[in-house]
Amino acid sequence: MELTARDLTVSRGGVPVLEGLSFTLKPGQVLVLRGPNGSGKTTLLRTLAGLQPPLAGEVSLPPEAIAYGAHADGLKGTLTVAENLAFWASVHGTRDIEPALTRFNLLGLRNRAAQSLSAGQKRRLGLARLLVTGRAIWLLDEPTVSLDAASVGLFADAVRTHVASGGAALIATHIDLGLEAEIFDVTPFKADPDAPSRTPAAFDEAFT
Numbered sequence: 206m207e208l209t210a211r212d213l214t215v216s217r218g219g220v221p222v223l224e225g226l227s228f229t230l231k232p233g234q235v236l237v238l239r240g241p242n243g244s245g246k247t248t249l250l251r252t253l254a255g256l257q258p259p260l261a262g263e264v265s266l267p268p269e270a271i272a273y274g275a276h277a278d279g280l281k282g283t284l285t286v287a288e289n290l291a292f293w294a295s296v297h298g299t300r301d302i303e304p305a306l307t308r309f310n311l312l313g314l315r316n317r318a319a320q321s322l323s324a325g326q327k328r329r330l331g332l333a334r335l336l337v338t339g340r341a342i343w344l345l346d347e348p349t350v351s352l353d354a355a356s357v358g359l360f361a362d363a364v365r366t367h368v369a370s371g372g373a374a375l376i377a378t379h380i381d382l383g384l385e386a387e388i389f390d391v392t393p394f395k396a397d398p399d400a401p402s403r404t405p406a407a408f409d410e411a412f413t
């Protein structure tokens with residue numbers, strides 16, 4: 206499964222942030238999103254995941270093909286670790302949560318309420334969710350926040366395994382994950398809010 210963006214313009218609060226952006230994420234590929242703070246990486250990921258519409262352009266896949274890992278872990282605090290994963294598995298029509306528990310070193314925490322986990326443990330659980338979605342395309346926003354070096358390693362291994370089996374991942378991160386990856390820098394696509402094409406037509410008419 207391939208994710209293609211064509212001539213995409215993405216916005217926050219109605220203001221274009223990135224424009225004219227095109228890329229293809231192929232099966233087996235890891236693409237690392239780079240760009241300074243505020244350059245639009247989160248906005249791009251949210252748009253690709255279908256959480257907000259693009260101002261222009263096209264995304265080739267529906268949101269149902271995509272697993273999106275946002276800043277917030279989206280955990281249900283009163284449910285245990287295993288119950289959280291089982292809940293997501295049922296939402297996604299999958300069953301087996303054991304590989305996700307194992308891969309993210311959560312076996313010993315399986316019966317702990319999510320709300321009692323440390324920040325890094327919560328993040329591991331949020332990332333374990335990716336495995337139970339069964340989805341081919343992972344879009345990840347700063348996935349390693351709160352993770353120690355060992356957990357970053359677990360995450361990198363999970364991504365390696367995912368892409369080795371035909372999946373793909375687009376990851377906004379400022380750190381080196383030690384993965385074989387290509388870099389996609391969004392900086393050249395920064396939108397110019399004062400571009401002539403954004404000047405209201407009525408303004409031009411006043412001078413004709």
Ligand SMILES: Nc1ncnc2c1ncn2[C@@H]1O[C@H](COP(=O)(O)OP(=O)(O)OP(=O)(O)O)[C@@H](O)[C@H]1O
Pocket residue numbers: 217218222240241242243244245246247248249
């Ligand atoms: N809810 C919002 N309403 C309006 N503008 C927003 C909102 N959230 C973010 N922005 C603005 O949109 C622009 C792009 O922000 P975005 O979060 O996509 O950048 P980013 O590249 O992910 O940044 P960072 O590396 O700091 O996470 C920024 O100028 C930001 O201030």
